[in-house]
Amino acid sequence: MKKHNFNAGPSILPREVIEKTAQAILDYNGSGLSLMEISHRAKDFQPVVDEAVALFKELLNIPEGYSVLFLGGGASMEFCMVPYNFLEKKAAYLNTGTWAKKALKEAKAFGETVEVASSEKEGYTYIPKDYEVPADVDYFHITTNNTIYGTELHADLDVNVPMVADMSSDIFSRPVDVSKYICIYGGAQKNLAPAGVTFVIVKNDALGKVSRHIPTMLNYQTHVDKGSMFNTPPVVPIYAALQTLRWIKAQGGVEEMQRRAKQRADMLYAEIDRNKLFRGTVTAKEDRSYMNICFVMADEYKDLEADFLKFATEKGMVGIKGHRSVGGFRASCYNAMPVESVQALIDCMQEFEKMH
Amino acid sequence: MKKHNFNAGPSILPREVIEKTAQAILDYNGSGLSLMEISHRAKDFQPVVDEAVALFKELLNIPEGYSVLFLGGGASMEFCMVPYNFLEKKAAYLNTGTWAKKALKEAKAFGETVEVASSEKEGYTYIPKDYEVPADVDYFHITTNNTIYGTELHADLDVNVPMVADMSSDIFSRPVDVSKYICIYGGAQKNLAPAGVTFVIVKNDALGKVSRHIPTMLNYQTHVDKGSMFNTPPVVPIYAALQTLRWIKAQGGVEEMQRRAKQRADMLYAEIDRNKLFRGTVTAKEDRSYMNICFVMADEYKDLEADFLKFATEKGMVGIKGHRSVGGFRASCYNAMPVESVQALIDCMQEFEKMH
Numbered sequence: 113m114k115k116h117n118f119n120a121g122p123s124i125l126p127r128e129v130i131e132k133t134a135q136a137i138l139d140y141n142g143s144g145l146s147l148m149e150i151s152h153r154a155k156d157f158q159p160v161v162d163e164a165v166a167l168f169k170e171l172l173n174i175p176e177g178y179s180v181l182f183l184g185g186g187a188s189m190e191f192c193m194v195p196y197n198f199l200e201k202k203a204a205y206l207n208t209g210t211w212a213k214k215a216l217k218e219a220k221a222f223g224e225t226v227e228v229a230s231s232e233k234e235g236y237t238y239i240p241k242d243y244e245v246p247a248d249v250d251y252f253h254i255t256t257n258n259t260i261y262g263t264e265l266h267a268d269l270d271v272n273v274p275m276v277a278d279m280s281s282d283i284f285s286r287p288v289d290v291s292k293y294i295c296i297y298g299g300a301q302k303n304l305a306p307a308g309v310t311f312v313i314v315k316n317d318a319l320g321k322v323s324r325h326i327p328t329m330l331n332y333q334t335h336v337d338k339g340s341m342f343n344t345p346p347v348v349p350i351y352a353a354l355q356t357l358r359w360i361k362a363q364g365g366v367e368e369m370q371r372r373a374k375q376r377a378d379m380l381y382a383e384i385d386r387n388k389l390f391r392g393t394v395t396a397k398e399d400r401s402y403m404n405i406c407f408v409m410a411d412e413y414k415d416l417e418a419d420f421l422k423f424a425t426e427k428g429m430v431g432i433k434g435h436r437s438v439g440g441f442r443a444s445c446y447n448a449m450p451v452e453s454v455q456a457l458i459d460c461m462q463e464f465e466k467m468h
Numbered sequence: 469m470k471k472h473n474f475n476a477g478p479s480i481l482p483r484e485v486i487e488k489t490a491q492a493i494l495d496y497n498g499s500g501l502s503l504m505e506i507s508h509r510a511k512d513f514q515p516v517v518d519e520a521v522a523l524f525k526e527l528l529n530i531p532e533g534y535s536v537l538f539l540g541g542g543a544s545m546e547f548c549m550v551p552y553n554f555l556e557k558k559a560a561y562l563n564t565g566t567w568a569k570k571a572l573k574e575a576k577a578f579g580e581t582v583e584v585a586s587s588e589k590e591g592y593t594y595i596p597k598d599y600e601v602p603a604d605v606d607y608f609h610i611t612t613n614n615t616i617y618g619t620e621l622h623a624d625l626d627v628n629v630p631m632v633a634d635m636s637s638d639i640f641s642r643p644v645d646v647s648k649y650i651c652i653y654g655g656a657q658k659n660l661a662p663a664g665v666t667f668v669i670v671k672n673d674a675l676g677k678v679s680r681h682i683p684t685m686l687n688y689q690t691h692v693d694k695g696s697m698f699n700t701p702p703v704v705p706i707y708a709a710l711q712t713l714r715w716i717k718a719q720g721g722v723e724e725m726q727r728r729a730k731q732r733a734d735m736l737y738a739e740i741d742r743n744k745l746f747r748g749t750v751t752a753k754e755d756r757s758y759m760n761i762c763f764v765m766a767d768e769y770k771d772l773e774a775d776f777l778k779f780a781t782e783k784g785m786v787g788i789k790g791h792r793s794v795g796g797f798r799a800s801c802y803n804a805m806p807v808e809s810v811q812a813l814i815d816c817m818q819e820f821e822k823m824h
Contacts, residue, residue: 115500119507122703130502134493137486144471146486148662148708151475151787184540184664185685188699192683214684221681301700306504308540308664308702325577327548328570329541343544344657346664347478348704352504431507 116453119431120259120404120444121281122301129355129448133306136351147351152344160354161340167357171365174290174313179336181312182350187280187299190310191215194253194276194295195222197332200322204228204249204273209236209258210437211278216253222324228252235438236261238396245271250321251294257282259302260435262392262406262442263399268292274318282403283311284360285447286370294318295332300349302403303447304356309349360447369447373402376445376454380405383458389413389420389465393438408440416468424460432457472809475787476615476760476800477637478657485711485804489662492707503707508700516710517696523713527721530646530669535692537668538706543636543655546666547571550609550632550651551578553688556678560584560605560629565592565614566793567634575609578680584608591794592617594752601627606677607650613638615658616791618748618762618798619755624648630674638759639667640716641803642726650674651688656705658759659803660712665705716803725803729758732801732810736761739814745769745776745821749794764796772824780816788813 117124136147141156150157161182168180183189191214195203201223205216207230219225226249229240236258245252252271255278257264264282268289269275279288280298290296294315301307312332319333328334334342360369381400384392384407393406409417417440424432434440443457473480492503497512506513517538524536539545547570551559557579561572563586575581582605585596592614601608608627611634613620620638624645625631635644636654646652650671657663668688675689684690690698716725737756740748740763749762765773773796780788790796799813 113500117501117505119505122505122507122700125502125505130493130504133504134490137490137493144469145473145786146481148486148489149473149475149478149481151478152663184542184666184702185545186540186699189541189685192685196683218683221683299700301703306704307508307700308705310540327552327574327577329545329548343542344478344655344663346540346702346705347657348662349664349702430501 113428115428115430116456117430118443118445118453118457120435120442121299122307123431123444123446124448125306125352125356126359126448129352129359132355133348133352137348147348150347152341152347157347160351161345164350164354164357167354167361168311168313171284171357171360172288172290172313177316178290179314179316181314181332181335182340182345182353183310183312183335184308184346186307186310187211187278187297188214190278190297190312191218193330193332194297195219196324196326196330197319197322198251198276198294199223200250202226202246202249204245204252206240206243206252206254207232208239208255208263209261211260211280212255212258215255215278219253234395236263237394239263239265239399245273247272249273251276253277257401257403259404259444260437262394262401262404262438263396264401264403266402281446284366284369285373285403287366300353302444305349305353307349308346309353372451373445373447376449376451377402377405379451379458380443380445380454383461387461387465389416389468390461393440403444403446405443405445406434406438406440408434408438413468420464423464424457427456427460429457429460469784471784471786472812473786474799474801474809474813476791476798477655478663479787479800479802480804481662481708481712482715482804485708485715488711489704489708493704503704506703508697508703513703516707517701520706520710520713523710523717524667524669527640527713527716528644528646528669533672534646535670535672537670537688537691538696538701538709539666539668539691540664540702542663542666543567543634543653544570546634546653546668547574549686549688550653551575552680552682552686553675553678554607554632554650555579556606558582558602558605560601560608562596562599562608562610563588564595564611564619565617567616567636568611568614571609571611571634590751592619593750595619595621595755601629603628605629607632609633613757613759615760615800616793618750618757618760618794619752620757620759622758637802640722640725641729641759643722656709658800661705661709663705664702665709728807729801729803732805732807733758733761735807735814736799736801736810739817743817743821745772745824746817749796759800759802761799761801762790762794762796764790764794769824776820779820780813783812783816785813785816
């Protein structure tokens with residue numbers, strides 16, 4: 113049976129990315145060696161990193177003066193690396209979900225922090241809008257898509273301070289004005305690559321401004337200076353990321369990814385709003401995520417939750433169980449998600465509705 | 469042409485590890501999904517981590533009270549995590565090479581450090597033996613195999629303080645008395661897996677003894693508490709590591725790995741010592757590494773270096789160019805290296821000798 117992969121992360125990748133990576137693991141570029149056993153400094157691997165960096169810059173239209181890094185450790189490691197590198201006196205954070213809150217928690221050990229707004233008390237069902245960002249902060253940190261709660265900032269904010277953004281779960285799903293940010297980072301395992309590589313886009317002249325000692329590996333400058341080759345980078349995930357970047361470009365770039373994301377989300381939210389059995393969890397419709405579409409059973413059908421999960425699973429839906437913080441269902445629809453899979457889920461919802 | 473993979477890292481892996489990983493990337497356990505796009509919390513991935521931890525404990529005979537972690541970031545990240553977690557007042561380091569020196573450098577920012585001995589002035593051509601480790605240090609840090617200079621500690625040391633060891637390049641190549649260590653760590657990309665996963669063996673009751681704040685991701689306790697699942701771990705490298713661990717067990721465990729390592733090294737060093745064209749770089753023969761066998765052209769044949777590299781490369785030898793710090797040649801012979809490849813290199817050396 114055809115599987116429809118709605119996993120929240122690690123998550124769906126284009127089939128050609130999977131096949132090219134498997135092939136490179138069996139035999140890399142006809143070398144007689146596996147991608148897993150070649151030196152990261154080999155003549156035929158450096159071009160992989162170089163092209164991945166170039167495609168990042170091209171696809172996101174990154175201005176001059178920025179570096180693109182591929183590191184290990186995941187976005188959670190960036191939660192401490194960001195304040196290590198940028199927080200001298202004070203930083204502002206927008207609390208829009210579990211990951212945003214974790215990022216803020218790490219920063220507190222490095223200096224003064226200001227939570228400019230939070231929707232935590234309302235179960236993160238919307239993204240706060242009316243708040244002031246203090247003009248004297250070193251940066252303002254946002255999480256552009258909240259994977260667990262299904263809210264998303266669909267456009268760059270207008271604030272008068274440099275921004276830092278965790279874009280783990282919506283990178284390459286829309287155009288970004290990178291010039292507004294001193295740092296954009298994310299784990300790759302949603303829209304880009306298998307788990308094990310973290311991307312960081314960093315503004316070069318924002319570095320070197322804090323007075324604290326920074327351990328070598330936690331200092332972005334180390335990796336900028338060495339082009340992500342200070343130590344052995346995660347070779348296989350970087351190779352897979354390059355295949356995804358090529359795929360995104362071939363499909364039409366981030367504008368096309370955005371069009372598809374909106375199409376998928378519009379289809380699925382329309383069904384959630386129409387179908388008597390379900391309701392969306394995000395109260396502010398303009399904040400509904402295109403990437404993680406969260407819904408629960410309508411109150412009068414609460415007891416059908418386990419039945420629907422079983423029904424949809426039997427039809428080939430994978431990974432639609434909601435996060436335990438929200439319950440219900442979450443259909444994660446990252447860049448590689450075909451519209452056919454969204455339609456298959458909608459078909460499930462309609463068929464299940466007819467049964468009740 | 470058959471390739472003989474002497475890469476220093478990332479480096480040779482057993483063919484079945486490569487094939488099983490490629491297959492899992494195409495279709496994981498018949499699930500219809502790729503290993504790259506399943507959740508790390510999926511029911512069929514948790515057993516991978518569990519079995520990898522169990523095999524670590526079994527193969528290295530790890531006593532009760534230790535945890536095995538799989539992290540990102542590489543051994544270089546451990547250079548700061550070790551003092552972050554263990555250095556309260558004073559730590560001792562043995563300076564036996566580039567990586568040992570880097571580990572010491574990171575520790576200096578965290579407390580008092582003592583370099584108990586160093587062979588740096590002699591080009592790291594031996595491992596210092598006559599030194600005293602102060603009794604009041606929090607730990608004594610060693611690098612058991614020095615990849616660049618080709619020296620190795622072939623047995624655990626006898627000291628009266630807890631040890632920490634970087635075993636990146638010789639893990640699973642010999643039995644280890646883990647009870648002598650509070651922490652053993654290493655990048656996996658030599659004897660275990662592709663780049664992107666770092667193993668850490670940590671003594672549980674050695675944690676929690678420093679007074680400083682430790683960022684969440686840098687705190688070993690975080691990963692002990694969550695079984696390496698605090699955040700998304702590097703799924704593909706961990707899967708490949710499991711396949712290698714199974715292979716090591718099936719081959720006869722670390723005793724058999726040690727026997728093969730010694731056999732390969734004895735063969736190659738014998739040829740280096742016999743062949744008039746070459747000489748070994750390590751002056752203390754008892755310190756010669758079984759993992760990284762370094763040699764240069766004998767003085768009167770210095771001008772043949774480029775010729776031999778070309779000659780051997782044409783015969784299928786890969787990665788034998790020495791590190792720029794040492795020059796000449798380095799044949800890295802990790803666990804998966806077949807004796808046939810070592811013989812092929814010896815044949816090259818003998819054939820080249822006949823030509824001159």
